[in-house]
Amino acid sequence: MESHSEVVARLRSVFRTGVTIPLQFRLTQLSALLSLMEDNEAQIADALHKDLGKPKFEAVLSEIDMVRNDICYAINNLKTWMTPEYVGTNLATKFDDCFIRREPFGVVLIIGAWNYPLQLILLPLVGAIAAGNCAVLKPSEISQATEQLLADLIPKYLSKECYVVMCGGAEETKKLLQNKFDHIFYTGSQSVARGILRAAADHLTPVTLELGGKSPCLIYGGVDIKTAAKRLVWAKYFNCGQSCVAPDYLLCDAETRDALLPAIREALEGFYGPDPQRCQDVGRIVTDQHWSHVMELLGRSKGRVVIGGESTREDKYIAPTVVVDIDETDALLQEEIFGPVLPIMALETVEEAIDFVNARESPLALYVFSDVPQLVTKVLENTRSGGFCSNDGIVHMTLPTLPFGGVGASGMGCYHGRWSFDTFSHKRGCMFRGWALERIGALRYPPYSETNLSWLRWATTTKKSSCSVM
Amino acid sequence: MEKQAAECARKAYLSGRSRPLQFRLQQLHALYRLITEKEAEISAALKKDINRSQYDTPLFELIGLENDLKLAQSSLSDWAAPRPAKKNLLTLSDQVYTQAEPLGVVLIIGAWNYPWALTLQPLIGAIAAGNAAVVKPSELSKHSSSLLKELLPQYLDQEMYPVVTGGVPETQELLQQRFDHIFYTGNSTVGKLVMEAAARHLTPVTLELGGKSPCYIDKDCDMSVACRRITWGKFANCGQTCIAPDYILCEPGIQDRVVQEIQRTLLEFYGEDPKCSLDYGRIINQHHFDRVMALLEGNAAAIEGKNDREECYIAPTILRDVSPHSRLMQEEIFGPVLPIVPIGGVDEAIRFINDREKPLALYVFSQDKKVIKRMLSETSSGGVTVNDVFMHYTVNSLPFGGVGNSGIGSYHGKHTFDRLSHHKTCLVKSLAMEGMNQVRYPPQNAVHLKRAKFFLTTRLCSCHRFACVWAILATMLALGLLIALLVVLLKVKDFCIFDTVMVDT
Numbered sequence: 001m002e003s004h005s006e007v008v009a010r011l012r013s014v015f016r017t018g019v020t021i022p023l024q025f026r027l028t029q030l031s032a033l034l035s036l037m038e039d040n041e042a043q044i045a046d047a048l049h050k051d052l053g054k055p056k057f058e059a060v061l062s063e064i065d066m067v068r069n070d071i072c073y074a075i076n077n078l079k080t081w082m083t084p085e086y087v088g089t090n091l092a093t094k095f096d097d098c099f100i101r102r103e104p105f106g107v108v109l110i111i112g113a114w115n116y117p118l119q120l121i122l123l124p125l126v127g128a129i130a131a132g133n134c135a136v137l138k139p140s141e142i143s144q145a146t147e148q149l150l151a152d153l154i155p156k157y158l159s160k161e162c163y164v165v166m167c168g169g170a171e172e173t174k175k176l177l178q179n180k181f182d183h184i185f186y187t188g189s190q191s192v193a194r195g196i197l198r199a200a201a202d203h204l205t206p207v208t209l210e211l212g213g214k215s216p217c218l219i220y221g222g223v224d225i226k227t228a229a230k231r232l233v234w235a236k237y238f239n240c241g242q243s244c245v246a247p248d249y250l251l252c253d254a255e256t257r258d259a260l261l262p263a264i265r266e267a268l269e270g271f272y273g274p275d276p277q278r279c280q281d282v283g284r285i286v287t288d289q290h291w292s293h294v295m296e297l298l299g300r301s302k303g304r305v306v307i308g309g310e311s312t313r314e315d316k317y318i319a320p321t322v323v324v325d326i327d328e329t330d331a332l333l334q335e336e337i338f339g340p341v342l343p344i345m346a347l348e349t350v351e352e353a354i355d356f357v358n359a360r361e362s363p364l365a366l367y368v369f370s371d372v373p374q375l376v377t378k379v380l381e382n383t384r385s386g387g388f389c390s391n392d393g394i395v396h397m398t399l400p401t402l403p404f405g406g407v408g409a410s411g412m413g414c415y416h417g418r419w420s421f422d423t424f425s426h427k428r429g430c431m432f433r434g435w436a437l438e439r440i441g442a443l444r445y446p447p448y449s450e451t452n453l454s455w456l457r458w459a460t461t462t463k464k465s466s467c468s469v470m
Numbered sequence: 471m472e473k474q475a476a477e478c479a480r481k482a483y484l485s486g487r488s489r490p491l492q493f494r495l496q497q498l499h500a501l502y503r504l505i506t507e508k509e510a511e512i513s514a515a516l517k518k519d520i521n522r523s524q525y526d527t528p529l530f531e532l533i534g535l536e537n538d539l540k541l542a543q544s545s546l547s548d549w550a551a552p553r554p555a556k557k558n559l560l561t562l563s564d565q566v567y568t569q570a571e572p573l574g575v576v577l578i579i580g581a582w583n584y585p586w587a588l589t590l591q592p593l594i595g596a597i598a599a600g601n602a603a604v605v606k607p608s609e610l611s612k613h614s615s616s617l618l619k620e621l622l623p624q625y626l627d628q629e630m631y632p633v634v635t636g637g638v639p640e641t642q643e644l645l646q647q648r649f650d651h652i653f654y655t656g657n658s659t660v661g662k663l664v665m666e667a668a669a670r671h672l673t674p675v676t677l678e679l680g681g682k683s684p685c686y687i688d689k690d691c692d693m694s695v696a697c698r699r700i701t702w703g704k705f706a707n708c709g710q711t712c713i714a715p716d717y718i719l720c721e722p723g724i725q726d727r728v729v730q731e732i733q734r735t736l737l738e739f740y741g742e743d744p745k746c747s748l749d750y751g752r753i754i755n756q757h758h759f760d761r762v763m764a765l766l767e768g769n770a771a772a773i774e775g776k777n778d779r780e781e782c783y784i785a786p787t788i789l790r791d792v793s794p795h796s797r798l799m800q801e802e803i804f805g806p807v808l809p810i811v812p813i814g815g816v817d818e819a820i821r822f823i824n825d826r827e828k829p830l831a832l833y834v835f836s837q838d839k840k841v842i843k844r845m846l847s848e849t850s851s852g853g854v855t856v857n858d859v860f861m862h863y864t865v866n867s868l869p870f871g872g873v874g875n876s877g878i879g880s881y882h883g884k885h886t887f888d889r890l891s892h893h894k895t896c897l898v899k900s901l902a903m904e905g906m907n908q909v910r911y912p913p914q915n916a917v918h919l920k921r922a923k924f925f926l927t928t929r930l931c932s933c934h935r936f937a938c939v940w941a942i943l944a945t946m947l948a949l950g951l952l953i954a955l956l957v958v959l960l961k962v963k964d965f966c967i968f969d970t971v972m973v974d975t
Contacts, residue, residue, distance in 0.1 A: 197669035429868030448525035
């Protein structure tokens with residue numbers, strides 16, 4: 001069995017042959033990945049159900065179809081993305097060709113996460129393949145069924161020489177990181193990300209980090225409570241609250257909170273019926289450990305459970321839960337919850353809510369529900385987050401034309417659609433100079449003179465465009 | 471002191487005053503005035519630091535800065551405007567865009583070889599993007615560094631852009647503080663330390679490093695022009711340029727000619743004794759003088775001169791038939807020493823380059839398009855100039871940066887603005903059109919799923935060329951028919967009016 005270093009060395013020598021570079025190769029691999037998704041939809045949904053109790057609807061919408069969409073988007077646009085981008089020149093370089101080539105880095109490492117175990121490893125892979133790289137995939141060992149399925153299927157559909165799946169836990173990942181990669185793409189937690197950055201620093205490897213944090217949701221100004229509640233409930237309890245962009249906690253004034261609670265109850269009942277534990281559309285917490293963690297946070301909270309609160313350890317089930325009457329020191333407001341528990345803190349004004357959010361680390365997503373456009377704009381312009389969505393949740397990450405990524409503690413870099421291609425490409429600035437006009441070029445040579453310098457300054461300085469005819 | 475500077479910049483940033491475009495434009499304009507009003511002082515400082523010729527200063531440092539400043543000032547409102555993104559069926563009535571926002575407080579660590587360009591060019595982007603910045607010029611170029619510390623607060627908002635001077639301990643202290651981006655120019659050893667320090671706070675970095683930039687001279691090229699351009703690039707700033715052609719690769723058959731041409735050019739540029747030429751620089755200090763001289767051991771020079779440690783003067787030195795295993799070929803030279811490594815042809819040159827770390831720049835001199843194409847597509851480097859040196863650096867619409875060991879990220883012009891911004895994804899929706907949303911809510915069933923897929927699925931574009939041509943033809947035909955119809959209608963109308971007129975008369 002090959003060691004990590006042997007695998008990486010092998011991939012590097014394959015990359016050097018240039019086999020991943022031609023457009024046709026990339027399109028073939030992307031089409032093969034598409035076939036993998038289409039031929040195995042049932043098995044994939046099954047594995048996701050085993051890992052997370054994920055309902056088929058969620059599996060299709062948020063995992064399978066998201067990957068399929070991105071593959072199609074890449075196939076449709078790859079030729080354009082690969083075309084050199086010609087750029088403007090100055091007077092001294094008017095007759096030269098200046099363009100940007102997007103070139104693969106080489107061998108990239110993609111480390112997936114367990115909450116969307118398919119999407120979070122295959123979406124980056126689409127970008128890596130499209131950009132012409134070889135890749136090592138390291139799916140999360142926590143979502144075991146999906147990990148195993150990927151290890152089985154990827155070599156069956158994709159080029160075994162260029163793309164390798166490596167399984168294992170923290171120790172294995174550490175060993176893997178001792179090798180030099182040309183880009184590392186990691187989705188997961190901040191604490192592990194620090195270790196990855198340090199390992200990457202040893203080899204000067206560029207890194208994309210898709211992390212998390214507490215994504216706040218603000219509700220202020222007039223709002224259609226029923227619709228807001230539905231969208232909020234959908235976004236919060238999707239995948240049992242285990243989404244990096246789930247609204248983590250809610251800020252609103254007391255009156256809104258009081259109006260919201262019955263609307264949330266109604267939405268929950270409409271979605272999951274009177275007994276969510278028996279509803280097929282409700283997921284489960286991924287492991288006992290994660291279940292215990294969420295329950296422990298709930299236990300330490302000084303708030304009052306007003307909706308839900310039921311749980312079953314054996315089933316890793318936690319009911320959709322809402323907690324109120326908390327203050328900023330509450331356990332539920334200190335770390336990312338990553339579960340179906342929604343704390344609501346009452347702050348009377350949107351200004352207080354903005355200050356509260358700004359006093360904390362930049363989240364991956366920030367949500368505002370309001371019928372007042374000026375209020376939405378105020379929050380948008382005065383807070384910082386990876387992404388922003390008003391009057392809905394999560395959906396901003398479903399468009400392949402929008403970059404998805406964090407800022408500050410929630411991550412660095414972004415992907416989806418063309419952004420994935422760019423993330424895995426080196427933008428190489430190229431200039432082709434002619435041999436002619438050496439007389440002009442000679443102005444730059446020693447022995448230097450004031451006259452020559454004046455001419456050169458004139459030829460190379462950007463001028464303010466005063467003549468619109470030219 | 472370093473902690474204070476970081477805190478001062480953070481406080482200034484949190485005041486929000488760096489965000490309005492008006493403030494940024496004012497600061498950019500002030501920086502422009504600094505470098506134009508104080509050109510003489512800057513030249514004098516550079517002369518003391520590195521014996522920089524007064525003409526090299528504008529050419530290599532100031533013109534680039536002036537261009538970037540003018541570009542930033544004229545384009546800032548475009549750069550900072552929302553950038554719309556394509557919508558899907560579900561978001562047709564929504565606002566979908568990205569918005570560039572400042573990162574916060576940027577740490578800029580400059581280098582000594584072009585102390586003004588390499589410190590201020592990142593600052594231009596930092597200001598344009600609305601950030602605060604702590605500026606740490608290199609202590610090795612101490613006259614430039616003190617001058618910058620004196621001048622920057624006179625022109626710019628001194629709380630927003632504090633300057634910190636000092637050496638290694640001061641830099642290490644700075645790196646303990648939390649920044650929102652660290653922009654470092656220097657060598658890869660320190661680059662790794664910067665990235666490691668940044669890891670603690672999950673701070674993104676831009677590293678502009680170096681390496682050995684190869685220069686391939688094909689036998690099919692205008693040798694005399696090629697060698698003039700290479701000589702200019704190699705010996706400017708006494709070889710202390712991160713994108714200087716570090717070494718030459720060429721076939722043994724043309725080696726003699728290359729040496730001859732370079733020798734002729736050196737005479738033309740610097741005269742018999744370059745030490746006396748006003749246009750020839752010096753090594754930054756005796757430590758680097760010793761470093762470069764040590765690389766020469768074991769190699770006989772084809773062209774050399776009398777070096778002077780006291781004056782940090784190293785004569786232009788060319789060595790031929792250099793072995794790939796010699797010391798000269800193990801690390802970046804960063805001095806006026808040019809080794810020529812003979813290789814069998816373009817295949818061997820490509821292998822040679824690919825066996826080594828990715829360089830910051832690659833230079834290819836050839837009139838054969840096939841050779842150029844191969845060099846470009848079969849190697850990797852930060853940037854490339856074909857048939858010249860340096861020039862890709864001078865076009866600010868090209869991103870300038872390294873890859874692999876030569877760096878992470880890129881800048882110049884708009885690329886700096888983008889690098890030092892966070893591009894926030896924004897989806898601004900209303901609570902209307904809730905009907906469409908019903909398809910995603912539980913209870914879930916096959917019908918809902920089908921409907922949801924209809925709205926969300928990207929379809930493969932299987933447009934054959936024939937189909938596209940047919941579509942275009944059909945459109946033209948339809949337009950033609952429409953125009954014909956309009957003409958007929960107008961004519962009928964005229965006829966009716968004419969008729970009426972006739973009847974009236």
